[in-house]
Amino acid sequence: MSANVDTNNRPAPDDVLVAIARYVCQYQIDSKEAFDTARYCLMDTLGCGLLALRFPECTKHLGPLVPGTTVRHGARVPGTSHELDPVKAAWDIGAIVRWLDYNDTWLAAEWGHPSDNLGGILAVADYLSRCRLAEGQHPLTLRDVLTAMIKAHEIQGILALENSFNRVGLDHVILVKVATTAVVTRMLGGTESQVVDALSQAFVDGQALRTYRHAPNAGSRKSWAAGDATSRGVRLAMITLAGEMGIPGVLTAPQWGFYDVLFSKTNKDQQVKPEAQRRFNLPRSYGSYVMENVLFKISFPAEFHSQTACEAAVRLHPQVKSRLGDISKIVIHTHESAIRIISKSGPLANPADRDHCLQYMVAVPLAFGDLVAEHYEDSFHAANPLIDELRGKIEVFEDPRYSREYLEADKRSIANAIQVFFKDGSSTEKIEVEYPIGHRRRRAEGMPVLEQKFLNNLRTRFPEHRSQQIMALCRDPETLARTSVSAFMDLMVIN
Numbered sequence: 001m002s003a004n005v006d007t008n009n010r011p012a013p014d015d016v017l018v019a020i021a022r023y024v025c026q027y028q029i030d031s032k033e034a035f036d037t038a039r040y041c042l043m044d045t046l047g048c049g050l051l052a053l054r055f056p057e058c059t060k061h062l063g064p065l066v067p068g069t070t071v072r073h074g075a076r077v078p079g080t081s082h083e084l085d086p087v088k089a090a091w092d093i094g095a096i097v098r099w100l101d102y103n104d105t106w107l108a109a110e111w112g113h114p115s116d117n118l119g120g121i122l123a124v125a126d127y128l129s130r131c132r133l134a135e136g137q138h139p140l141t142l143r144d145v146l147t148a149m150i151k152a153h154e155i156q157g158i159l160a161l162e163n164s165f166n167r168v169g170l171d172h173v174i175l176v177k178v179a180t181t182a183v184v185t186r187m188l189g190g191t192e193s194q195v196v197d198a199l200s201q202a203f204v205d206g207q208a209l210r211t212y213r214h215a216p217n218a219g220s221r222k223s224w225a226a227g228d229a230t231s232r233g234v235r236l237a238m239i240t241l242a243g244e245m246g247i248p249g250v251l252t253a254p255q256w257g258f259y260d261v262l263f264s265k266t267n268k269d270q271q272v273k274p275e276a277q278r279r280f281n282l283p284r285s286y287g288s289y290v291m292e293n294v295l296f297k298i299s300f301p302a303e304f305h306s307q308t309a310c311e312a313a314v315r316l317h318p319q320v321k322s323r324l325g326d327i328s329k330i331v332i333h334t335h336e337s338a339i340r341i342i343s344k345s346g347p348l349a350n351p352a353d354r355d356h357c358l359q360y361m362v363a364v365p366l367a368f369g370d371l372v373a374e375h376y377e378d379s380f381h382a383a384n385p386l387i388d389e390l391r392g393k394i395e396v397f398e399d400p401r402y403s404r405e406y407l408e409a410d411k412r413s414i415a416n417a418i419q420v421f422f423k424d425g426s427s428t429e430k431i432e433v434e435y436p437i438g439h440r441r442r443r444a445e446g447m448p449v450l451e452q453k454f455l456n457n458l459r460t461r462f463p464e465h466r467s468q469q470i471m472a473l474c475r476d477p478e479t480l481a482r483t484s485v486s487a488f489m490d491l492m493v494i495n
Helices: 015-026 032-052 086-098 114-134 142-160 173-187 192-204 221-241 258-262 289-293 304-320 336-342 358-368 378-383 386-391 400-407 440-459 464-474 477-482 485-491
Strands: 327-334 394-398 416-422 431-433
Touching (some): 015 142, 032 086, 032 114, 032 142, 032 477, 086 114, 086 221, 114 142, 114 173, 114 221, 114 485, 142 289, 142 477, 173 192, 192 221, 304 336, 304 416, 304 431, 327 358, 336 358, 336 400, 358 386, 358 394, 394 400, 440 464, 464 477, 464 485
Parallel strands (some): 327 394
Antiparallel strands (some): 327 416
16 A cells, blocks of 8 residues: 555544634623623724725625525614625724724734624624524523624634734634634534634635735725624634534644644745744633723724834824924834834835824824814825825834734733934924823723714714714613624614
8 A cells, every 4th residue: 555645533623623622612702801801802804894884995895695685584784774784784883993904902922903893793693683583582682792802703703813824824804714713613503513614714715815905915805804804703613503514633643733734834934844843832721811801993993903003103293293304203112013014114105004194094183183084085195295294204123122012911011102303403392102092001091982982883874862872872881791793783773
């Protein structure tokens, strides 16, 4: 017999898949802080989606794939009149909440936006609720949604702690697909073994490259990539529950598995890692840590590594607004991750390029005192050549302490400092901001601002009485938890 013949002994499912499935199916969330934070996360994420509906580049993607299609018991898309199948509804919800880069963030060896999973969670919860009501059964409640959110956050965030997908060229939305697949399979009634099977499909899938997030190819796909990922998670869950088998050794299979094919090289030196390093490192068990520590983007629709830089620039604005023409240089001290992914020079081709440029996101608030979504638009950029003049004067340096404390579990800082120097030799003070207002260390300060952000975003889509009705419901944790998903979604749509 040839020595090259494979031994066809089907393996047991990979441990990583089993651990996630066990967590999704068995773990009981008992953290009040996690549920409180999830409620704020629900508000903020939906508000970000409503705000995005002001932008035609976003709304052109929404609605049924075949115009005029109607879906019985279809899932609703907040802020619209669409009733869609849960796969496309997940795509639409995921796209609107991510479009403006304004929803929550998780930063570790990998980064990402765990609330992107709300696309799949909310679409499936609404669809299931309407089907159940039609059959005379009880619908899902917002408590079910919040529970699924906590678990999706946890899966995405724990996988990101010490596993850098970006260093092998993969986009972080792989973790959205994995987390959505797990929780949605369970929501749809999947067993623990079916969750394992569905997860294997998520890992064996083709994975998105990060090309569309980086110069010189940054573009608008990054605004709908998470919608695509959460939607795919719903599709894979449904395929599995239709009886599709799993791939138990999807991660560890020699030569053909995820580790060997996609996780075995670094994009720095292209050298194959030792076999021991071609595995996910999971430093803590699954619980509710990620939701409790998630970062909210409260003040600025900007890539999160720049949040504290934007805040520092706003604070410097009064000192420089009358001397913009006298600036000789602007010095930013930041952390390694910011330099690697958002520090760029040269022409900025589109809004998606600008909201991932540290220099642009500092220049605008220095000059104008704020940074809002409209500041990324082509028309605003073209009308204000001063922005590029200021960009050209910015120097960026890494502060080793910032880089170190960015990764420390008890800190998770996202520090930036800015100082402006003038042609006459004078300078501003050096403004340092280590923790953004959306950080856990600033929760008491941040949550009232987050609530106002949500109310403002509701007002962009609904009349005042509806906005206040939704706001009052979301401020009442017990009533919100009891509210059916279908009734909640009816409040969030335009008839």
